Amino acid sequence: MLHTVNKSPFDSHSLQTCLGLAKAGSDILLIEDAVYAAMSGTAVTSMVESAMNSSTIYALEPDLKARGIGSEKMISGINLVGYDGFVELAVTNDKVQSWL
């Protein structure tokens, strides 16, 4: 199952809720302000790193670029995708849950 999260983890609990409820093996895509969760050295970094043990985390590259988050500022192991990759994730997963 694909989960998309669009809120900054510093504004909203939606990422935390998503990570708490997503089953092992889920794909989790960070879009819009949720890409701030992909940064290393923040208050939510350990939560994201721990989720990476059971799920695959993706971040939308155009939204990272728009916020000046380069790969040197990111948690390693997070996968970058464009909108084409977003579509591909929606195709390969049979269900999509948008955490708004």
Add this chain to the structure above:
Amino acid sequence: MKFSVMVNEGPYTHQAADTAYHFTRAVLDAGHEIFRVFFYHDGVHNGTRMTTPPQDDRHIVDRWSELAHDHDIDLVVCVAAAQRRGILDKDEAKRNGKDGDNIAPGFRISGLGQLIEAGIEADRLLVFGD
């Protein structure tokens, strides 16, 4: 594969209207089909042709209209959400005694049944909003 898209946020609000558009474009670019884009809540503001952004800014409403024209996409605005927010087509304007309509080309006003149908007919329904 058939996709439907639901947009619950107005244009120029945060980012959902842009994300929904870029996702819809990417679906078409990948050779898939868009069954319908359904606009609900403040998302209905994506469908007013009176929108006039600065010339150096993206025109979110025209972008949807062009997509509908070029790819024959069904853009549906929820009637109840539209009435509350002053989005009208000719029939709705007449029925409610208003002096004009403002729906953008390519959009049509209909009911929530169209969202249910979009969910049933498409293989995937993606929701964008705030």
